Amino acid sequence: MATGAIRIGLNAKRARTAWLFLAPSLLVLFAVALWPLGRTFLFSFTDAFLTEPDIYAYIGLENYFTLFEDPLWWQSVRNTLYFTVVSVSIETALGLAIALLLNAHMSGRGFMRAVILIPWSIPVVVSARMWQWMLHDQFGILNHVLKLMGVIDHGIAWTANPDLVMPVIIAVDVWITTPFMVLLILAGLQMLPKSIYEAASIDGVSEWRQFTALTLPLLAPSIAVAVLFRLLDALRMFDLSFVLSSNSDDTKTVSIYAREVLVNFQDMGVGSAASAAIFLMIAVVTAIYVTVFRLNRKLLGV
Amino acid sequence: MVRSATGRRLHRIAIYGLFAVVALYTLFPFYWMIASSLKSGQAIFDVTFLPDLKFNNYEAILSDGVFLRSLLNSLVVAASVVALSLGLAIAAAYALGRIDFRGRSPIMFLFLAVSMFPQIALLSGLFEMIRWLGLYNTLGSLIFAYMIFTLPFNIWVLTTFMRSLPRQIEEAAIMDGCSPLRIVRCIFLPMMGPALISTGLLAFIASWNEFLFALTFILTDENRTVPVAIALISGSSRYEFPYGAIMAASTIVTVPLIVMALLFQKYIVSGLTAGAVKG
Amino acid sequence: MSGIDLINVVKRFGALTVIDGVDLAIAEGEFVVFVGPSGCGKSTLLRMIAGLEEISDGELRIAGSRMNETPPAKRNIAMVFQSYALYPHMNVERNLGFALETARLPAAEIRERVTKAAKFLKIDHLLDRRPAQLSGGQQQRVAIGRALVRQQKLFLFDEPLSNLDADLRMEMRVEIARIHREVKATTVYVTHDQMEAMTLADRIVVLKDGRIAQVGTPMELYERPANRFVAGFIGSPRMNFLPGMLVREGEESVLSLAGGRHRLSAHDYAGDVSLGIRPEDLILGGGEATLEAEVLLVEPLGGESLVHLNVGDGRSIVAKAQGRPEIRPGATTVVGWNHARAHLFDKDERALNPRGA
Numbered sequence: 014m015a016t017g018a019i020r021i022g023l024n025a026k027r028a029r030t031a032w033l034f035l036a037p038s039l040l041v042l043f044a045v046a047l048w049p050l051g052r053t054f055l056f057s058f059t060d061a062f063l064t065e066p067d068i069y070a071y072i073g074l075e076n077y078f079t080l081f082e083d084p085l086w087w088q089s090v091r092n093t094l095y096f097t098v099v100s101v102s103i104e105t106a107l108g109l110a111i112a113l114l115l116n117a118h119m120s121g122r123g124f125m126r127a128v129i130l131i132p133w134s135i136p137v138v139v140s141a142r143m144w145q146w147m148l149h150d151q152f153g154i155l156n157h158v159l160k161l162m163g164v165i166d167h168g169i170a171w172t173a174n175p176d177l178v179m180p181v182i183i184a185v186d187v188w189i190t191t192p193f194m195v196l197l198i199l200a201g202l203q204m205l206p207k208s209i210y211e212a213a214s215i216d217g218v219s220e221w222r223q224f225t226a227l228t229l230p231l232l233a234p235s236i237a238v239a240v241l242f243r244l245l246d247a248l249r250m251f252d253l254s255f256v257l258s259s260n261s262d263d264t265k266t267v268s269i270y271a272r273e274v275l276v277n278f279q280d281m282g283v284g285s286a287a288s289a290a291i292f293l294m295i296a297v298v299t300a301i302y303v304t305v306f307r308l309n310r311k312l313l314g315v
Numbered sequence: 316m317v318r319s320a321t322g323r324r325l326h327r328i329a330i331y332g333l334f335a336v337v338a339l340y341t342l343f344p345f346y347w348m349i350a351s352s353l354k355s356g357q358a359i360f361d362v363t364f365l366p367d368l369k370f371n372n373y374e375a376i377l378s379d380g381v382f383l384r385s386l387l388n389s390l391v392v393a394a395s396v397v398a399l400s401l402g403l404a405i406a407a408a409y410a411l412g413r414i415d416f417r418g419r420s421p422i423m424f425l426f427l428a429v430s431m432f433p434q435i436a437l438l439s440g441l442f443e444m445i446r447w448l449g450l451y452n453t454l455g456s457l458i459f460a461y462m463i464f465t466l467p468f469n470i471w472v473l474t475t476f477m478r479s480l481p482r483q484i485e486e487a488a489i490m491d492g493c494s495p496l497r498i499v500r501c502i503f504l505p506m507m508g509p510a511l512i513s514t515g516l517l518a519f520i521a522s523w524n525e526f527l528f529a530l531t532f533i534l535t536d537e538n539r540t541v542p543v544a545i546a547l548i549s550g551s552s553r554y555e556f557p558y559g560a561i562m563a564a565s566t567i568v569t570v571p572l573i574v575m576a577l578l579f580q581k582y583i584v585s586g587l588t589a590g591a592v593k594g
Numbered sequence: 595m596s597g598i599d600l601i602n603v604v605k606r607f608g609a610l611t612v613i614d615g616v617d618l619a620i621a622e623g624e625f626v627v628f629v630g631p632s633g634c635g636k637s638t639l640l641r642m643i644a645g646l647e648e649i650s651d652g653e654l655r656i657a658g659s660r661m662n663e664t665p666p667a668k669r670n671i672a673m674v675f676q677s678y679a680l681y682p683h684m685n686v687e688r689n690l691g692f693a694l695e696t697a698r699l700p701a702a703e704i705r706e707r708v709t710k711a712a713k714f715l716k717i718d719h720l721l722d723r724r725p726a727q728l729s730g731g732q733q734q735r736v737a738i739g740r741a742l743v744r745q746q747k748l749f750l751f752d753e754p755l756s757n758l759d760a761d762l763r764m765e766m767r768v769e770i771a772r773i774h775r776e777v778k779a780t781t782v783y784v785t786h787d788q789m790e791a792m793t794l795a796d797r798i799v800v801l802k803d804g805r806i807a808q809v810g811t812p813m814e815l816y817e818r819p820a821n822r823f824v825a826g827f828i829g830s831p832r833m834n835f836l837p838g839m840l841v842r843e844g845e846e847s848v849l850s851l852a853g854g855r856h857r858l859s860a861h862d863y864a865g866d867v868s869l870g871i872r873p874e875d876l877i878l879g880g881g882e883a884t885l886e887a888e889v890l891l892v893e894p895l896g897g898e899s900l901v902h903l904n905v906g907d908g909r910s911i912v913a914k915a916q917g918r919p920e921i922r923p924g925a926t927t928v929v930g931w932n933h934a935r936a937h938l939f940d941k942d943e944r945a946l947n948p949r950g951a
Contacts (some may be wrong), residue, residue, distance in 0.1 A: 024416075027414050027415075027416065028414065028416035028417070030410070030414065030495045031410035031411075031414040031416045031419075032410070032416070033410075034406040034407060034409050034410040034495065035406070035407050035410045035411070035422065037403050037406065037407075038403045038404065038406065038407035038466060038470060039407075039422075041403060041462050041466060042425075042426070042429055042462070042463075042466060042467070044444060044459075045437075045441065045444070045459060045460060045462045045463050045466075046429045046432055046437060046463050047429070048440065048444060049437040049438075049439075049440025049441040049443070049444055050432065050436060050437055050440060051440065052439065052440030052443055052444070053436055053437060053438070053439045053440040056439050056440070056443075063439075063442070066439075066442070066443050066446070111337055114330065114333050114334070114337065117330050119327070119330055119331070119334075121331075121334060123580070125334055125337065125338065126580055126584065127576055127577045127580040128337075128338050128341050128342060129337070129341060130576045130580055130583060130584070131341065131342070131345070131572075131573055131576050131577075132341055132344075134520050134524075134572050134573075134575070134576045134583070135524070135568075135569045135572050135573070136523065136524035136526070136541070136542040136545075136568060136569075136572075137524065137526065137542075138524075138526055138542040138543075138545050138546045139348075139542070139545060139565040139568055139569055140344075141546075142545060142546075142561050142562075142565055143344050143345075143347070143348045143562075143565060144344065146347075146348070146351060146558050146561070146562065147344060147347055149558075152558075154347055188340070188341075188344070192341075193587070196584050196587055196588065197587065197588060200584070200588035245431050245433075248433065249433035249434060249435060251434075251435070251526065251527045252526040252527065252542070252546075255526070255530075255546070256546050267435070268433070268434075268435040268527070271435050271438070272435060272438065272527070272531065275438060275439055275442075276531055281439050284438075284439055285439045285440075288435050288436045288437075288438055288439060289436065291433055291435055291436055292432070292433060292436035295431070295433050295436075299431060
């Protein structure tokens with residue numbers, strides 16, 4: 014080695030390699046996430062229009078005033094929160110029940126796991142179309158069956174009735190995403206140590222006590238993580254509502270609202286303000302959730 | 316818990332009964348979709364549980380160049396996203412999983428945070444970026460945009476996996492004169508098969524199914540992906556809604572995913588749980 | 595020239611100092627063993643020579659050139675790992691040839707060197723197998739072969755035998771000795787097993803808490819341990835220690851033990867000492883100096899026996915006797931030793947020698 018050359022330690026060389034390997038991913042994520050997020054916030058303070066985003070002036074908080082004065086925005090916020098709370102609750106309960114069922118040591122378990130995976134893995138658009146057809150007021154199979162059973166005499170307009178459309182959307186979402194919950198909870202169940210159940214059985218602890226005193230507390234971290242993922246997903250729900258009941262204000266979510274203002278009305282300012290508000294809303298919900306459940310960094314594996 | 320023989324039998328029957336209920340709930344909509352797609356013309360409006368096995372709807376949808384084109388588009392987008400996101404993620408995972416450097420934790424946290432971004436919050440900024448890159452109304456815009464959810468997830472899962480590989484294997488390779496690139500390519504990559512399959516499958520499914528960006532960044536029919544194509548099929552009036560065609564198209568789109576779910580169930584589940592439990 | 599020089603080498607992990615100023619010169623062709631209890635820093639020191647750990651302070655020279663910043667691959671070193679670290683997805687042949695492949699040697703030469711090494715290690719019939727299909731001993735041979743094919747002047751072994759069972763360990767120990775005899779590469783070998791150290795080493799480096807406790811040939815360490823730590827570490831069963839007091843009386847020193855006083859030639863030191871005697875140096879029923887003892891237990895090992903004795907104060911010592919001595923637990927006997935075979939350590943645990951020695 015030439016004398017006088019700067020000596021670079023081996024660790025420094027490794028670190029340099031690390032940054033080199035990370036660079037492409039960081040660059041892509043900057044371009045696709047961080048920069049656009051920053052621009053969204055910036056546009057939310059301007060009067061930009063989608064057709065000519067280069068020409069804009071800063072107008073302070075005016076877009077936010079416009080947004081917060083729009084009753085439709087507040088309705089979409091309510092819709093989103095209602096949808097999120099109800100659907101995630103049902104999915105968690107149902108997911109836990111099905112996971113416990115599939116955890117039984119029976120042949121056919123593997124097949125059931127594959128079956129349960131299917132609704133989650135197909136496009137939401139397809140699921141929406143499928144259910145739309147089954148729920149058709151005149152030709153839908155559901156109304157047909159209900160008529161055969163004598164429950165109703167006229168077909169119910171499931172997706173057109175303002176009182177029914179939100180429950181319908183929640184029901185379809187439950188069908189689509191319960192599998193996700195099942196699989197995550199099932200993975201948690203399978204990590205539980207068998208020996209504690211054997212010990213409990215020998216001690217004569219009833220199965221119900223085993224469930225409430227052992228399974229639930231041990232499973233809580235798995236459920237908490239699964240619920241967090243579902244919350245984040247439900248809060249940004251877009252496609253299901255869009256396809257199943259695109260024009261209904263009763264099921265308009267914040268994502269649909271924001272896109273409508275941005276793309277249909279071409280109002281980049283207010284649309285960005287709505288987007289920014291959604292971002293903050295989700296960030297706040299996540300922060301509260303993580304704090305409440307003390308999902309510390311350790312649990313998340315950082 | 317000790318049960319009598321009849322008690323055990325009842326227990327088994329009850330569980331299989333519940334299995335059947337869950338399977339019916341899960342699968343009936345698919346059956347109905349396929350059955351409806353196989354009824355021709357007006358027959359679709361008669362509620363009969365057995366299909367006619369008429370393929371008119373399929374003929375119609377497949378002779379429609381636009382739908383075939385959107386299938387191809389979806390395939391191109393999903394395959395490119397898988398290749399690109401895996402390639403980038405493997406390199407990043409090596410850095411994050413194997414090298415101890417300052418800034419590692421904040422970067423892991425950044426990736427985690429990005430994976431939680433709501434897509435809608437990026438829409439206007441991304442719109443501008445995509446225009447600026449000249450990708451508007453091209454498949455490239457989607458390949459680019461889909462990195463938001465595939466890349467952080469892949470990095471996260473692959474980093475966890477890389478970290479679990481034995482340290483001495485890498486050190487042996489270092490002693491054997493391998494550059495970091497060669498270690499990744501010749502030593503780690505072949506050892507990562509299962510992790511690559513599960514992350515690849517999940518990236519494929521996510522890209523194949525994505526709707527919001529596909530609806531927003533693509534303007535013309537010939538560049539659309541399948542979910543948007545199916546969402547936009549409409550009739551001239553509410554009563555001429557072409558449900559037969561829609562069901563046929565939906566079946567075509569769904570079949571590859573069902574096959575994938577059945578074949579690679581283990582990998583998909585392990586990827587999902589790796590991302591959630593450890594991520 | 596392929597000696598290794600460590601000059602005041604230091605390794606710190608944050609606030610923790612793992613290697614605390616090691617100076618050592620290893621000659622070309624020498625077989626040096628680093629030995630010590632777990633946590634003494636022996637593996638870290640080896641990994642610093644390999645370049646797998648950065649050197650915090652001091653200098654490492656190989657063949658006279660500073661190597662601190664040189665990447666491992668350019669240090670002309672081959673290394674064998676404790677876990678063998680074979681590439682699981684490659685067959686034995688590719689495992690062996692991978693370094694040469696990486697160095698872009700012509701295929702013919704790779705094949706020639708691999709075949710030669712495989713024959714040398716008697717694994718030429720396993721070339722098509724994957725590591726998972728090999729026994730532990732075979733994997734170990736492949737790991738050594740992988741180092742051999744590179745024809746380096748410097749070999750590093752990181753506890754290579756600790757994953758093997760006793761029989762195989764002996765077999766591989768002999769094998770490693772044979773390789774060193776034939777290849778004549780400078781070798782640094784890390785182990786926690788003092789038996790491996792004694793049988794393999796030209797010189798042993800005993801490490802304790804990141805410092806060198808003593809360097810010397812196996813017999814030097816055995817005969818003249820520089821301190822109580824080395825005395826206790828080398829030799830099996832371990833050396834017996836008895837507390838005592840050394841006092842000057844004219845031209846002599848007197849050692850007082852719990853069981854008696856013994857006149858020794860003059861020492862400069864006076865004060866608390868510990869007397870160290872190896873079990874094999876204790877004589878039942880005789881010796882220049884003796885102690886009364888009660889027999890606690892006799893463990894016959896076949897050709898010899900270990901006799902556990904209580905020498906008062908509840909202190910027990912172990913004596914090694916030939917055959918099977920005719921004594922029973924509970925009996926009282928006399929145990930003794932010759933002064934030339936006894937070791938004295940001062941209160942700082944350093945070895946004491948008579949004046950002029």
